[in-house]
Amino acid sequence: MFKKFLLLxxxxxxxxxxxxxxxxxxxxxxxxxxxxxxxxxxxxxxxxKDFVKTVPLLEKSAKEGDASAQYQLGIMYKNGGKGxxxxxxxxxxxxxxxxxxxxxxxQFQFGLMYYDGEGxxxxxxxxxxxxSKAAEQDHIKAQNNLGLLYYEGNxxxxxxxxxxxxxxxxxxxxxxxxxxxxxxxxxxGQGVSKDLAEAKRWFRxxxxxxDLYAQNELEEMN
Numbered sequence: 001m002f003k004k005f006l007l008l009x010x011x012x013x014x015x016x017x018x019x020x021x022x023x024x025x026x027x028x029x030x031x032x033x034x035x036x037x038x039x040x041x042x043x044x045x046x047x048x049k050d051f052v053k054t055v056p057l058l059e060k061s062a063k064e065g066d067a068s069a070q071y072q073l074g075i076m077y078k079n080g081g082k083g084x085x086x087x088x089x090x091x092x093x094x095x096x097x098x099x100x101x102x103x104x105x106x107q108f109q110f111g112l113m114y115y116d117g118e119g120x121x122x123x124x125x126x127x128x129x130x131x132s133k134a135a136e137q138d139h140i141k142a143q144n145n146l147g148l149l150y151y152e153g154n155x156x157x158x159x160x161x162x163x164x165x166x167x168x169x170x171x172x173x174x175x176x177x178x179x180x181x182x183x184x185x186x187x188x189g190q191g192v193s194k195d196l197a198e199a200k201r202w203f204r205x206x207x208x209x210x211d212l213y214a215q216n217e218l219e220e221m222n
Contacts, residue, residue, distance in 0.1 A: 055083040062094055071098035071106040078109075078119070088119030099130060107134040108142045115145075124155025135166060143170035144178040151181075151190075160191030171202060179206040180214050187217075196221065 055076070061069035074094030080086025092113055098106035111130035114123045128149050134142035147166035150159045164185050170178030183202035186195045200221055206214035 062097070065101075067098045067101040067103040067106065070094045070101075071103055071109070074098065074106070075109070078113075092119035099133070102133075102137075104134050104137040104139050104142075107131075107137070108139050111142065111145070124149060126155075128155040135169070138169075138173070140170045140173045140175045140178070143167075143173075144175050144181065147178065147181060160185065162191070164191035171205070174209075176206050176209040176211050176214075179203075179209070180211055183214065183217065187221075 055073075058069045058073045058076070062073045071094070074091045074096075076082055076084045077087045077094065078091035092110075095106050095110050095113065099110040107130050111127045111134060112118070113120050114130065115127035116122070120126070128146065131142045131146045131149065135146045143166045147163045147170065149155055150166065151163035152158065156162075164182065167178045167182040167185065171182045179202045183199045183206065185191050186199035186202065188194070192198075200218065203214045203217045203221070207218055
């Protein structure tokens with residue numbers, strides 16, 4: 001019985017994976033651009049019993065102005081469970097306070113919340129503001145996301161040069177999506193001089209990290 005149940009789970013997982021590739025992944029084949037999310041909860045213990053003790057301690061520290069506690073508490077409210085009831089408003093409140101103190105993870109998360117309209121009114125303009133703050137502190141995913149906003153002209157005037165600039169920053173730090181995005185821009189000559197050799201170089205870096213789209217691009221260019 002257990003083996004049949006396990007087999008059913010594996011089949012369902014495979015079916016979902018194939019569906020995602022067919023219906024979601026194909027949207028990114030041409031551009032390769034996608035907003036990256038990131039949930040950093042390493043400071044929150046995994047033992048469920050500890051969460052009952054953790055929440056009051058985090059709330060105390062957060063109210064005293066500790067940015068890290070504010071961020072962790074905000075993430076807990078954002079995700080729900082683990083000792084708190086999911087509450088988007090509370091999540092936004094605490095993550096904002098941490099972001100305003102300059103905590104880079106919080107700035108990135110706050111940008112995501114504006115981008116997705118989660119606990120806040122959807123606003124590409126505000127997403128750009130907070131991604132910019134995090135990107136200036138070398139947050140790799142924020143740099144890639146900022147590149148996307150400039151590429152698509154969401155919340156900012158479309159600017160391929162600035163898009164390439166931020167993709168380059170993230171790509172040089174090893175971000176696979178930024179490497180692919182930058183390669184596309186070199187291939188098309190958007191924001192940079194068209195350079196197929198440079199496009200291949202960045203496609204290759206992304207491909208070496210397992211990016212299937214980059215691998216396909218390399219095959220087509222060879």
